[in-house]
Amino acid sequence: xxxxxxxxxxxxDENPGLVQLLGLCPLLAVTSTFVNGLGLGxxxxxxxxCSNILVSATRQWLxxxxxxxxYVLIIASLVTCMExxxxxxxxxxxxxxxxxxxxxxxxxxILARAEIFASKHRVVPSMIDGIGxxxxxxxxxxxxxxxxxxxxHGTVLSRLDMLFGGGPFAGLTILDSPFLLAILPxxxxxxxxxAVAGKNxxxxxxxxxxxxxxxx
Amino acid sequence: xxxxxxxxxxxxxxxxxxxxxxxxLVALTYSMTKARIVANEQAWLEQSLQPxxxxxxxxxxxxxxxxxxxxxxxLPGNDPVLVYRAVLENEPVAAIFVVxxxxxxxxxxxxxxxxxxxxxxxxxxxxxxxxxxxLGDFIDSTKSDWIDQFEDKSLSAPDRLLWALxxxxxxxxxxxxxxxxxxxxxKAIKETLLYFEANQESVFAGL
Numbered sequence: 081x082x083x084x085x086x087x088x089x090x091x092x093d094e095n096p097g098l099v100q101l102l103g104l105c106p107l108l109a110v111t112s113t114f115v116n117g118l119g120l121g122x123x124x125x126x127x128x129x130c131s132n133i134l135v136s137a138t139r140q141w142l143x144x145x146x147x148x149x150x151y152v153l154i155i156a157s158l159v160t161c162m163e164x165x166x167x168x169x170x171x172x173x174x175x176x177x178x179x180x181x182x183x184x185x186x187x188x189x190i191l192a193r194a195e196i197f198a199s200k201h202r203v204v205p206s207m208i209d210g211i212g213x214x215x216x217x218x219x220x221x222x223x224x225x226x227x228x229x230x231x232x233h234g235t236v237l238s239r240l241d242m243l244f245g246g247g248p249f250a251g252l253t254i255l256d257s258p259f260l261l262a263i264l265p266x267x268x269x270x271x272x273x274x275a276v277a278g279k280n281x282x283x284x285x286x287x288x289x290x291x292x293x294x295x296x
Numbered sequence: 297x298x299x300x301x302x303x304x305x306x307x308x309x310x311x312x313x314x315x316x317x318x319x320x321l322v323a324l325t326y327s328m329t330k331a332r333i334v335a336n337e338q339a340w341l342e343q344s345l346q347p348x349x350x351x352x353x354x355x356x357x358x359x360x361x362x363x364x365x366x367x368x369x370x371l372p373g374n375d376p377v378l379v380y381r382a383v384l385e386n387e388p389v390a391a392i393f394v395v396x397x398x399x400x401x402x403x404x405x406x407x408x409x410x411x412x413x414x415x416x417x418x419x420x421x422x423x424x425x426x427x428x429x430x431l432g433d434f435i436d437s438t439k440s441d442w443i444d445q446f447e448d449k450s451l452s453a454p455d456r457l458l459w460a461l462x463x464x465x466x467x468x469x470x471x472x473x474x475x476x477x478x479x480x481x482x483k484a485i486k487e488t489l490l491y492f493e494a495n496q497e498s499v500f501a502g503l
Binding site: 109138141142143145146149150153154156157158160161164165167168169171175178179180265 | 302304306307308310311314315318319321322325326329332333336337339340426428429430433
């Protein structure tokens with residue numbers, strides 16, 4: 081399988097959030113704004129890619145009895161490093177994401193990729209898989225974050241300064257009377273459900289279009 | 297990947313090596329980021345001083361008017377406590393205590409507690425906590441205004457016997473499902489007020 085194909089698969093056909101429905105706890109909890117989604121998405125991409133590389137690089141020494149503790153050790157160390165780096169370089173975002181940076185360790189999408197993919201493939205494909213799956217998860221976080229922020233706060237891109245520095249940036253206010261439910265916990269479930277439903281509709285249309293072409 | 301007939305101790309050995317490598321990775325990152333993290337925490341603390349002195353007029357530089365209360369002390373926490381002191385026209389007007397409540401639901405809670413010269417709470421702000429998101433994080437002033445209920449309260453209003461949560465027979469609101477967190481924050485503020493009442497002279501000494 082070529083790199084492009086596996087990225088495409090990770091972004092759409094097997095998207096960890098939309099299709100595998102993995103890592104829902106951080107996905108639902110932090111996506112109240114775009115910048116939160118982007119921050120956690122970037123952290124997840126880095127952790128997932130590094131963990132895939134490390135698991136793949138050590139796979140020949142791993143015996144099946146100790147593979148799970150090894151994955152957990154690798155992932156937990158990477159997440160701890162990530163948390164320290166966030167505290168050092170993005171303190172405002174770290175306060176905003178709070179406990180969800182350390183909770184990346186419980187994102188089962190990462191453990192799943194280690195077990196399903198990285199432990200059976202060579203380093204480069206595992207790295208591409210990590211980047212692809214991380215991107216698929218991160219883009220979904222950003223999309224849901226942007227959607228909930230727009231509906232719930234009426235703003236776009238607020239507090240981007242937490243990630244990129246500079247003075248507090250309030251974002252562009254678009255809606256004057258926001259629909260608060262979107263940023264509350266139920267809004268997270270509704271938004272994810274809309275995203276999953278939207279994907280299924282697109283897939284079905286495509287399939288129908290393809291079937292139509294075949295029948296001619 | 298299969299263990300085959302290999303003895304189990306070799307698996308233990310591999311696991312120990314991996315654990316050592318992972319630990320050194322974390323230790324390396326920690327030593328590289330430590331200085332920046334301490335500087336960031338100090339910057340955040342200094343940013344939060346102003347909100348903790350809501351409504352108090354002062355004319356000194358708080359960062360230069362600090363006092364460290366060494367152990368042992370009756371304040372919350374097991375560390376020496378840093379105090380910032382506000383002065384107006386050479387008269388001490390308020391003090392901000394940086395204390396740690398150790399009885400939170402998950403881990404220590406770092407609080408700033410501002411008290412004016414009359415022993416009235418000016419405001420309290422949470423600097424750092426690990427409470428459950430959506431349940432115990434209401435103590436954070438960016439999440440809810442719960443912590444604002446302590447503003448303008450002192451040990452005489454309400455009476456010190458009523459410095460407790462509603463469910464414990466006191467005057468203060470708790471958050472349902474998170475009374476441990478509520479109690480920890482309240483207790484830290486009460487203990488700081490008691491300390492200030494007994495040691496006001498020494499807190500403002502040297503100003």
